[in-house]
Amino acid sequence: MNIDSTRSAEQHSVTIWEINRDRLTAMQHKLSDTPKLLSVAAGKSTCSIFKVPQTLIDVNGKSYEPHIISVGPFHHGQPHLKMIEEHKWRFLRQLLNRTSVKGTVLEDYLKAVQPLEITARECYSGTVPYSTDEFIEMMVLDGCFVIELLRKFGGLVEFEDYDPLIRMSWIVSFFLRDLIRLENQIPYFILECLFELTKTEASPTLATLALNFFNLATQRPDHVLEKYAHVEAKHLLDLLRSTFLPHELEKPIKPDNRPPPHVIHSISKLRRAGIKLKTWEAESFLVVDFKRGVIHMPTISIDDFMSAFLLNTVAFEQCHSGCSKHFTTYVTLVDCLINTSKDVSYLCDSNIIENYFGTDAEVATLFNNMGKDISFDIDDCYMARLFDDVNRHYHTGWHVQVASLKYTYFNTPWSFVSALAAFVLLLLTVAQTFYTILSYVRPP
Template sequence: MVAVFNKELLSWYLITLKLRETVESGLPRSSTGTNKSLDLAQVHEHHLQKQQQHQPSDCLQVPINADDGNCQEANTPPESEWIISIKEKLEQARQDDAAGSWERLSIYRVPHYLREGDIKSYVPQFVSLGPYHHGKKRLRQMDQHKWRSLHRVLKRTNQEIQVYLDSMKELEERARACYEGTITLSSNEFVEMLVLDGCFVLELFQGAAVGFQHLGYARNDPVFAMRGSMHAIHRDMIMLENQLPLFVLDRLLGIQLGEPDQKGKVAKLSIRFFDPLMPTDEPLTKSDMNRLGSSMRHTDTFDPFSDLGGLHCLDVFRRSLLSSGPKPVPRNWLKKRSNAIRVADKRRQQLIHCVSELREAGIKFRKRKTDRFWDIKFKNGILRIPRLLIHDGTKSLFLNLIAFEQCHIDCSNDITSYVIFMDNLINSHEDVAYLHYFGIIEHWLGSDAEVADLFNRLCQEVVFDINDSYLSQLSEDVNRYYNHKWNAWRAALKHRYFNNPWAIVSFFAACILLVLTFAQTLYGVYGYYRPSS
């Protein structure tokens, strides 16, 4: 009874102290509420804090809970949630910054500064591959055809789906490391996506090489037939954000062929499949197609693409574009003030002048007969450029190749260098028309102005090191020729007086008349000073 009475007395005493402090602090009396609504525990905690302020080193004189015997724990405030969240973020940053965490990264999200203004060139519109665009509503209609392709694979190979799932389960961690950022798919969803998308890609590759009817598809199949929709599939499958790791495709094809450790066949098939996107009018020859078909039949035939590696299909396609022959070695053609590593400067991306200005300096343009569209030569005032074919898929192709070169640290900037070089050459539709006249540019677009606009927009936000371009030495030679005054005078003379046959006849007639007049004058002066005897 005494303990209870003391507790009641202590409670009333604390309430009185609380009311007194409230009145003295000038707070409205209504804020304290009635005695019934006042929380005794909160009042007691407030009183303890007051005592700790005046006596920080002493413990409470009247212990309310007998179990709380540790004075230090009662005086220590709980850790702030803000501090806890900061520590969690720092721990996540430590894990992200761990050594080797970026080594396997190869499939990137296109940076926002590149995708602004033309998002459709980077985002698939017909079919999704990989986790970035997986499950999007507008792309779900292709899922039924993916399941059809998987069913066809299992039926044709007489295999169980568990074999594919177990194999992809082994590669799950390695495959996740190839993608940038956090992948929200669960383990089962991610493995299912790898099997479904991978088998769909392989069916397209093999069908393009040996024929879809050979794989068991109907002649009028809505997807697995060479129709108009195949062009949209080509364009989506070459996008950077729409890639699958090449080792995943290699493993899936190896399971189908009974060779789990095989490598290289997918790279060959992908080159054949993406051949319609080549920016040249020189397609694969029939012998090349036969070699690709022979490789599917397990024959030991020489294959020009046997040395191709790659991270994914976009990387393989890029390697095939640049694989034919050696390229010039980049040379630092700008004077450096120091030996420090230079940072790419957006202000120094002008390699050469445009076509119209180069023509005024006497530089001629000719088509170079080669399938290596990037292999440009300059000699004796003649700039020889290989033929470039531009169609409605060229823009998306170049943009994704440039994005990959911008993102992947172990990738050269050869495609970027070529596109920026052509962008410098082309400033107007007159430049395009002149290059088209000599067979350098062939396009399927509406007008020459659209081609000029395409090149002027390809590299708007792209920054690269001009010293690291394989065309740096060639650009230096062209600029040196352009800056020579005699070349400009000679070109102006030819442009003004030798632009048509009648002008040439008039020029030579004027020269003959000038010579005769000079001779007559000379003879008259000579006869005046030295008359004949």
């Protein structure tokens, strides 16, 4: 009995050892593999172009995907983007026809980009599944198309007669949005390399051309854009983002000797506590302040472009390891202020929001979704002092009760009339009671 059991145990151990040997071989193969969907380089500050996290896609849908043009490898070759892919070659041909006069040919473009290949690949969060030749061709073709597009809209190069890319106005609006999508970028140093190779002596800077192009949607004064003619950036989305950062508030302001700040209530509740909301002039809508019970905010226009810009900028801040969280903080603030369409209506009436996006309910949904599944440290954000001051004011004793009384009974003319009528009725009741008691104590 013991001998049989021993043989059985030996056979069993041999069987288990064979299974482990196969599994060990498979594990050894996996040990040599490197992550492809999220590369190791994605954690470096040099990585700046990311696939948007699925959690954000689940909330905000296709706001991160290009609709008519692909730039870079993440959406390269998709069927619905082939229409503009054909025009990229037309734009490159036009560029070569101009630069061939001074002896610059297609081979020069490829040779200029080739030394930048490895650095450019490391800018993407996932492994780029293209060969060296394919990758360099993509960088040159996409980069030259973007630069030519900026030159044409900047008036440096004329559009061809009846060019559909300018004659069809709907295409321009999609260009504006697709060129600021996080997944649809190429490194800015690639654009600069190609730009320097093809520019003329009197040409504005690449940043100036790009910001003037995006100004078709943002509509900012020229003197604001002039300050960023030589700004450095990681890609076009980062370029536009950097021009909105409030320089005087770049360093987080932490409250001293105070408990950690908390997010604030909706504007409806804040108004009941006497906190008001007023618009003020500033170069960026990110410059928000709170003084003497009043939140001061610049006006922001909400439309299709701005919604795409905010969503993709927040996604960029969530993914980039060395990036400040200014836009994330601003979106969190507005998300706190807005709970319902009534809150949006009040922000519109106060000229804080100019709504070109849709109904008030749609704007409320936009910001509420934008604030979901994002991570930011309220202690380190540049509005830490504001969140703290608003909360302290909201929870202060007697003036909250007075403000609530005013909001309830004196917010509208009809509520004031009702309160006044109730007060007069109370006086008459008191007077009647007084004379009744007086007639009982001192009868005539």
